[in-house]
Amino acid sequence: MVFQLANRYPASVAFTVQLLAALFGVIHVAVICKLINYALRLRLRSASVSLDVLRTWVDMTIPRIDWDLPLRFFFPVTLMVFFSLVPAALWAGSFAPLVSxxxxxxxxxxxxxxxxxxxxKEYPMEIGxxxxxxxxxxxxxxxxxxxxxxxxxxxxxxxxxxxxxxxxxxxxxxxxxxxxxxxxxxxxxxxxxxxxxxxxxxxxxxxxxxxxxxxxxxxxxxxxxxxxxxxxxxxxxxxxxxxxxxxxxxxxxxxxxxxxxxxxxxxxxxxxxxxxxxxxxxxxxxxxxxxxxxxxxxxxxxxxxxxxxxxxxxxxxxxxxxxxxxxxxxxxxxxxxxxxxxxxxxxxxxxxxxxxxxxxxxxxxxxxxxxxxxxxxxxxxxxxxxxxxxxxxxxxxxxxxxxxxxxxxxxxxxxxxxxxxxxxxxxxxxxxxxxxQFGQPAYIYAVFALNTVIVLAVLVERYRTRVWADLTRFNYLDPRDLIVAASRGGEQLAHAADDMVGQDGRKVPRHVWLLSDPDEGNGRLVVRLRADEGGHAAIEVDEARSEALMGEGWVSYEDVGVDEEKAVAKEAWERREKGRVGVFGSAR
Structure with a gap:
């Protein structure tokens, strides 16, 4: 009965397989992304991050492709998006009906x-x-x-x-x-x-x-x-x-x-x-x-x-x-x-x-x-x-x-x-x-291995973080938490974003990809997470790192000698290195 249905309606069977594979794939990806989210939220307690890094964390945890990201962040996000498609593909191969x-x-x-x-025997040729x-x-x-x-x-x-x-x-x-x-x-x-x-x-x-x-x-x-x-x-x-x-x-x-x-x-x-x-x-x-x-x-x-x-x-x-x-x-x-x-x-x-x-x-x-x-x-x-x-x-x-x-x-x-x-x-x-035959053995074994890896990852993280004992209520994926935490940080965050302009008084526009939107130029702004007496999260500007980045690229060499030129360049490089923030943020 099942074979006849699959043979008569192959398109419907393929549609059903894709739906089920996507559903099971979403479950896998949801668990993986939740682990990433918990890990980055713990990291945020002890690290300063730029707004570009915060966007990268959001994109990796959803996951999605943000065409406005700098290239050093864009490729890790793209890799994460690609791997998020793998579980559904493995599930499709593990129970897709095959003719056997x-x-x-x-x-x-x-x-x-x-x-x-x-x-x-030989019969006479006569009729009858x-x-x-x-x-x-x-x-x-x-x-x-x-x-x-x-x-x-x-x-x-x-x-x-x-x-x-x-x-x-x-x-x-x-x-x-x-x-x-x-x-x-x-x-x-x-x-x-x-x-x-x-x-x-x-x-x-x-x-x-x-x-x-x-x-x-x-x-x-x-x-x-x-x-x-x-x-x-x-x-x-x-x-x-x-x-x-x-x-x-x-x-x-x-x-x-x-x-x-x-x-x-x-x-x-x-x-x-x-x-x-x-x-x-x-x-x-x-x-x-x-x-x-x-x-x-x-x-x-x-x-x-x-x-x-x-x-x-x-x-x-x-x-x-x-x-x-x-x-x-x-x-x-x-x-x-x-x-x-x-x-x-x-x-x-x-x-x-x-x-x-x-x-x-x-x-x-x-x-x-x-x-x-x-x-x-x-x-x-x-x-x-x-x-x-x-x-x-x-x-x-x-x-x-x-x-x-x-x-x-x-x-x-x-x-x-x-x-x-x-x-x-x-x-x-x-x-x-x-x-x-439902699925090929290679895909079945791969899904089993993936399930095992995810379960082990959950157990290891559970042990390492003592059941996420230090996890705060602040979630960078929740726009409500972001708005409230930013408001607690005060006007300093907004002023710092306004100060990140070029010498001609305009915002720094950037187009990385055809599909990207104009960049307001404030992605390099470095912030940190603070908690008030009640334990409520507040997003504040990391003044030292943001200040170091604001001067990046605007060094003048007019009316200076060779030694002075080298000193100015060295100072600009030191400021740039001090303000650089990696994909996992920078320790305070």
Missing amino acids: STSTSMVLRCPDYTRNISLI KAGPSYRNSQGLFTFSVGQQLIGPLLSAAAGASSNDSLAKITHPKIDNTQFSYTGRSYGVGSSAGLTDLDFPQANAAGYKYNEYGYLTTAQCIYNQSSNFTLSGPVNEWIYAAAGTLPDSVEGPEYSNYIGHNAKAIVAMGVAYSELSPRRYVAITAGEFYAHLNNTQCEFDFAPTMFEVTVDLANLNITVKPTSAIPETYIHESDARNITRTVVRQFELLSNDLTNLYDSLLGQALNSSIAAYSMSMGGSWPPLTQEERTLGGLANAMIAMADDMLVAYGSAQLMVGTRINSTTSVPRVADVYLYAL
Whole structure:
């Protein structure tokens, strides 16, 4: 709930954090300034201060920047103002909500090839004899992959070589879940978007799990001795693709293709016998696709454990092979049936995608070959045309085989479970959830250290001053105390301020900064604090120090000799040093 609010209203959360940080920062600064105020009030009992120093004390205790201060006072005040901002900043960093993550585990249903795979088989191409299917908002799920999922498979073939290698391609999952694979799917990850709907997706970042599958590889060559060829027409617009493959058992392969002529036909032959020990796809093509003629691809399906990582925020799936698993995890006959069914889909695709004028499958394979040629254009030595063709062809065949396995896995989950619940298996997934982390450790430790320092400072000052036993009621921050104490000092203070004028009878104006006001020139006037018999504070002029300052800068050297000039200069310097008052005042 809190995470959702913070994620939905980040500006409001930032506003609240700033308010709380400012509030806690004010508490810190108030304590620090109170200590400074008490210390300077104790100092004022035994020190004479100029009016500039008194202004500096006020500015440091509030704290604020006074642009009229002399530079030697201005910089300490500025430093104090800067440090007064630090506590609030530390508090903001110590409890500002940050996006973090935590983990939990949940059960995910995955396709299972160790139990009931009777639905994974080759179905007749006739209308009404297709395998079981199910359609919903998440997509079409069917066991007739080579017939009813032609569009996605054709897209996979065309985009198989869009990047330098299959490992870098991003391509959509073969459904409507909007998920995409980064790199190869390896035929796994079908559960994403289908059986993970029970996850706490409102704040789930993603999840990771292991899944059994097949690591598919394909080696493509030119087999010039292949006798799988086109012939005909055997009937009007009908051509035959027939011949024996390296893994043919129980006779040669045969299938029919349509066309005005054989030039635009791309035919794929796959052993139909269930006893075939290997997995070959032989291609014979007409003149328009002559570069594909007599190509042959051998598939290998290695049972493998895969690590599937699903990014729910970006709808990405990343699959990584982790280890080989024993062949016995699936019964040999079942494994043979699955892989045979996958490879047989290529023959169905080539039939479905050939028309009177062109072969859509041939165009998709050409797209993969062209992309592969461009991606490998910088290689040296340059690839031959044969290498480019076989490389692009192998990528397309692998991409289609991966998507077919994903389609069968999705059908096991969405169709098989509606008929027989043994087509899926529960697996434990590590789920990563978005969470809120309040503050960073460095700022939390800094606030703790600051609190400790302030508490220690209060205790030390309390001990040093004997619980501020000598603290007077006079507070230089209170204008009431200043007015009353100045009135008790009498008219002497006002006369002394009036006497601090230049030789021409005007006040000494000074502008230090653009933002400053004209200075009346009486900041150098030195005062001291006195108490009457009743203990009431009175502000009086420190005559000795004020007198020393009044002559500063107005030394005349007319009509004097060298020795006299040095004596006058020395006397003026002594008066100036005697009247100088530091930032903490001057002892009487």
